[in-house]
Amino acid sequence: MTNPADNLTDRQAGSQGVNLSVNLGGLQMKNPVTTASGTFGFGPEYAPYVDLNRLGAITVKGTTLEPRKGNPTPRIAETPAGILNCIGLQNPGVDHFIREDLPYLRNYDTPVIVNIAGNSLDDYAEVTRRLSGAQGVSALEVNISCPNVKQGGMVFGTDCMMAAEVIRVVRENTTLPLIAKLSPNVTDIVEIAGRVAEAGADALALINTLLGMKIDIRSRKPFLGNIMGGLSGPAIRPVAVRMVWQAAQAVRLPILGMGGIMNAEDAIEFILAGATAVAVGTANFVNPAATMDIITGIQQYMRDNGITDINDLVGAAWK
Amino acid sequence: MSFSGLGEVVMNTKVGPEHFLMRVYVPQLTKLAKPGRFVHIRCSSGMDPLLRRPISLHGIDYGKGTISLLYQVVGTGTRMLAEMSPGDGIDLMGPLGNGFTIPDGINKALVVGGGIGVAPLFPLVQSLKHYGIEQTVLLGARSAAFVIGREQLESLGVKVKIATDDGSFGYQGFVTGLAEDVIPAAKPDYFFACGPYPMLKGLISLTKGFGLSGQVSLEEYMGCGVGACLACVCKNRTGGGTEQPASAGGFEYKKVCTDGPVFEASEVILDD
The missing domain is CATH 2.40.30.10 (Translation factors)
Incomplete structure (x- = not known):
């Protein structure tokens, strides 16, 4: 049992000893740790395991204008140190989210980042308008990189001009901090990062999943219901760290780094590569309290290394 | 909690x-x-x-x-x-997840397990016994060696019948075939089942023919287990169990982990 007094001492030392707060393109976060969209539902799913008030931000499941059914099963396959998924943006639609899910999140003292996706520029514009008018939305993460939907998604994210166009349309319709979530399935991450920065993004999120697939050798057919899926988990971490490193040096925007972060050491690696904040995704499935452990671990690392401000670590590997 | x-x-x-x-x-x-x-x-x-x-x-x-x-x-x-x-x-x-619920007013239950699907049925059988509900348990397995738990179930004092694919024990054939033989005599008024999808699909169709409602426990590749990732879904009829073909869009994906794993048999749509 933890003595409540010890806990209090820890908190005070945490807040007084080191500064964990960061600013992600206008989004003020009390620490740099958020959840990766699609791995944390709308928040309540993990409330039994996580103190949602302790998170730097909650990033919710990808939301579209109309409800989406999602893809046929199987939607998930395990790979060495990773998973492939092809959920297909199943979600109840933006109006349902605002009416049914957002009020719950307003109970917490934690900013909410809403991930948005669309089939067309008009979809993105309309979702943006509806969310911008909703109380309790702190930032938008624009998904131009989902590998699992036929229209939109990655199609926008892998074409520089289309990616920039989506960001421009969202920008025109909101004053909320705008985070562009980039696809790693591109030839040059730096070029696309530059284009979305010019189009008005306030921050970049990278990386989304890497396109992959698995074939069942018994049936001799693709394993996943949607044939291809997005690879996440520790297997992709080195790719993600490399892309954060490249984008951070090329573009003057804060970065939300993600891709296989399992623990505080992994998170710190992303921060050193240039991420201002980090998102925890697949790790939630393995350890439901992963985000809490990571926040504590980052604090500990800072104390152990005499770092007083987390911002001093951002990009320290190349600065 | x-x-x-x-x-x-x-x-x-x-x-x-x-x-x-x-x-x-x-x-x-x-x-x-x-x-x-x-x-x-x-x-x-x-x-x-x-x-x-x-x-x-x-x-x-x-x-x-x-x-x-x-x-x-x-x-x-x-x-x-x-x-x-x-x-x-x-x-x-x-x-x-949500477990089995024992509806009020049932008197005779048919409990069907296929393969490792017998596992969750044991505590159910104990509950049914506790409530004084008569039950017939059918177990399906590949062969005699794969029949698990027969003695333990019999020691609880319930009737157990076995079907094996190769006929090495009990009824030869699928447990759905055995169920077809058993239902007219046992006259259950409700059923519970867990097993591979083809078995459940067969059983749902069979029991419907007998006007029998029930609950099935489903299994699917799972991610988070808490309803966040939407990996483990199954097709569920919308509109209160009305017959709409899946092609007409008359279904939604429900989460096996938190909406189930136990569902009303009439709600689920199992693909081949």
């Missing part, structure tokens, strides 16, 4: 050709346990396999604070489970 943390393995014994029975001391989880719910187990402390494995509750001992799990070794995760020894710590989340 749900527990997440370590339990202690108190027993882990081979009980069939590929089957193990594990008992875990984990009082905080046990007190919330119910037939049909499951635990989500981290089999490796490393990164491979990465995901937890959902295993249904096979036994619940509220007094001793233990749960038991009957599982079949089918891959890396379950092989790692089979290698655990008494005294080992085991990382579990749970109990998760």
Whole structure:
């Protein structure tokens, strides 16, 4: 049992000893740790395991204008140190989210980042308008990189001009901090990062999943219901760290780094590569309290290394 | 309410050709346990396999604070489970999901298990017995060696009938064939089932012909186990069980982990 007094001492030392707060393109976060969209539902799913008030931000499941059914099963396959998924943006639609899910999140003292996706520029514009008018939305993460939907998604994210166009349309319709979530399935991450920065993004999120697939050798057919899926988990971490490193040096925007972060050491690696904040995704499935452990671990690392401000670590590997 | 943390393995014994029975001391989880719910187990402390494995509750001992799990070794995760020894710590989340509910007014239940699908039926059978509901249990397996738990069920005083694919024990053929023979005589007024999808699909169609309603426990590849990732879904009829073909869009995907794993049989649409 933890003595409540010890806990209090820890908190005070945490807040007084080191500064964990960061600013992600206008989004003020009390620490740099958020959840990766699609791995944390709308928040309540993990409330039994996580103190949602302790998170730097909650990033919710990808939301579209109309409800989406999602893809046929199987939607998930395990790979060495990773998973492939092809959920297909199943979600109840933006109006349902605002009416049914957002009020719950307003109970917490934690900013909410809403991930948005669309089939067309008009979809993105309309979702943006509806969310911008909703109380309790702190930032938008624009998904131009989902590998699992036929229209939109990655199609926008892998074409520089289309990616920039989506960001421009969202920008025109909101004053909320705008985070562009980039696809790693591109030839040059730096070029696309530059284009979305010019189009008005306030921050970049990278990386989304890497396109992959698995074939069942018994049936001799693709394993996943949607044939291809997005690879996440520790297997992709080195790719993600490399892309954060490249984008951070090329573009003057804060970065939300993600891709296989399992623990505080992994998170710190992303921060050193240039991420201002980090998102925890697949790790939630393995350890439901992963985000809490990571926040504590980052604090500990800072104390152990005499770092007083987390911002001093951002990009320290190349600065 | 749900527990997440370590339990202690108190027993882990081979009980069939590929089957193990594990008992875990984990009082905080046990007190919330119910037939049909499951635990989500981290089999490796490393990164491979990465995901937890959902295993249904096979036994619940509220007094001793233990749960038991009957599982079949089918891959890396379950092989790692089979290698655990008494005294080992085991990382579990749970109990998760919605279990079986015993509707008011039922008198005679048909309980059907196929393969490792028998596992969650044991605590159900005990509950049914507790409520004084008469029951016939049908077990389907590949062959005689794969019939697990017959003696334990019989020791509870319930009627057990066996079907094996190869006829090496009991009825030769699928358990759905056995059910077709048994239903007219046993005259159940409700059914419960767990097993592979083709069996459940056959059984749902068969029981519908007899005007019998029931509940099925489903299994699907699972990610988070808490309803966040939407990996483990199954097609569910919309509009209160009306007959709409799936092609007309008359279904929605429901989450096996939190909406189920037990569903009303009339709600689910199982693909081939």
